[in-house]
Amino acid sequence: MGSQGPLYLGFDLSTQQLKGIVVTSDLKVAHIAKFDFDADSRGFGIKKGVLTNEAEREVFAPVALWLQALDGVLNKLKEQGLDFSRVKGISGAGQQHGSVYWSNDAEKLLKSLQKEKTLEEQLEGAFSHPYSPNWQDASTQKECDEFDAALGSQEELANVTGSKAHHRFTGPQILRFTRKHSDAYKNTSRISLVSSFLASLFLGHIAPFDISDVCGMNLWNIKNGAYDDRLLKLASGQFSVEDLKKKLGEVPEDGGLDLGKIDRYFVERYSFSPDCTIIPATGDNPATILALPLRSSDAMVSLGTSTTFLMSTPHYKPDPATHFFNHPTTPGLYMFMLCYKNGGLAREHVRDAIDAKVGKDSSNPWANFDKAVLQTPALCQKTASDKMKMGLFFPRPEIVPNLPAGQWHFNYDAKDQSLQETTEGWDKPLDEARAIVESQLLSLRLRSKGLTQSPGEGIPAQPRRVYLVGGGSKNKAIAKVAGEVLGGIEGVYKLDVGDNACALGAAYKAVWGLERKPGQTFEDLVGQRWREEEFIEKIADGYQKEVFEKYGQAVEGFEKVEKQVLAEEAAKHGKA
């Protein structure tokens, strides 16, 4: 590619930082710059990138913070010696669901930026409201109830939009905004998502929503490829639905679309080429699946404080406990997502209980936990006649499934499918190490079955590969159980891109948007250029027939466990 080849810039505008990554046409990273919101910003009084109003369970971020951050990252790239004139394309990833409210002066101000001044200095008047509701906001219960009821049921809302109503989803957030900030709403010319806000700054006018990120609003009818008028009507509240349509704008289908050239401001201030092209920015989760040529039937498991599971699939099988989005680049595919509240933290509780019993290993905090996972047989069945031991471990209230915090232990007999809520035969807390890892993975297998394909005759449907990302991906004991429970005909891999997955995905999207041949898919282009030996490592076997079948029986028991606990909880609250 030489030192004069084109470069592509991908941004990740996330909760706590803005990051910019520059890659070459052959996907090599040339520069990375970060602006940490808490550490590097001035004047906002934020904590972990946001402000909160606990009385109303509101979480929101100052939009001006992101303007300051964008100048900050571009300046850092300049200091690193980036030759901006080589940047041929820009795309981005934004934290999902957050909305930005533009004023009537927005277009005029965006068009008349002066190179001597920062974005923050010049765009103050461009917003009808200074804050963007954040994905951690939980102020919209009333609005969610209205959204869930609007089409008859949560199931129907999920069928139409890919998700039931969630506090953070933008439709319920807009409805609340029309009520709480009705004057600001009246003075709003356009509404952006965080992703399209970022693209708008570079374009110098308001960019359309991205075809995948628009599915995080509870407003987009995925099958029809259009807004759902009934939901728009609801979201517009006391205002006109036609007016809301204008505020939201059109949604182009092509995720690699040329949205236009970079605004003159960036050419004059940072010496970008006037030919630099803006490609739609998408959500951070859709961008994550673009950090590698994820094939349909491949799964990504992000093992952080919470667990996120992402898949690319041709099957659209919505359910109130899961999410479907349009795939960010490839028509006909969907992104399937599971977002748990419990994950790493829940495993830490069991780890600490084990350490309290057997004594801490100071050299490796996970040593005792991992040993317990590896020494305990699958489902804690010491002999074939033993019952399977399984449980639910939720130190925090969970959404998949919707249950309060708690712990439940069961013994399951796969022969007669009988289930008993008990700790009989459990060696607590040691057996819980295996049981918690299994329960998290059984939940993924339960909810993703039907989305995977059989890799060949006689072999059950399962992911082709399972990619682990995030903090827990280093843990080989978890990786081993992941392969046993989920399968993965080619194995379990660790994706080694640090915390750069979304920014890389965004940069790769820009490469694809501008270098694709007619009709060439993202997976094909990136698949040809990606050097997998640099980015991934196989860390565990995937499909092993016998144990995969055993977990197949266990999934049935696990489904019963969840149903029983849900029924018990409903009965407790008089909803039986």
Ligand code: XUL
């Ligand atoms: C997904 C979600 C978060 C945000 C922030 O639905 O709310 O993952 O995208 O990362």
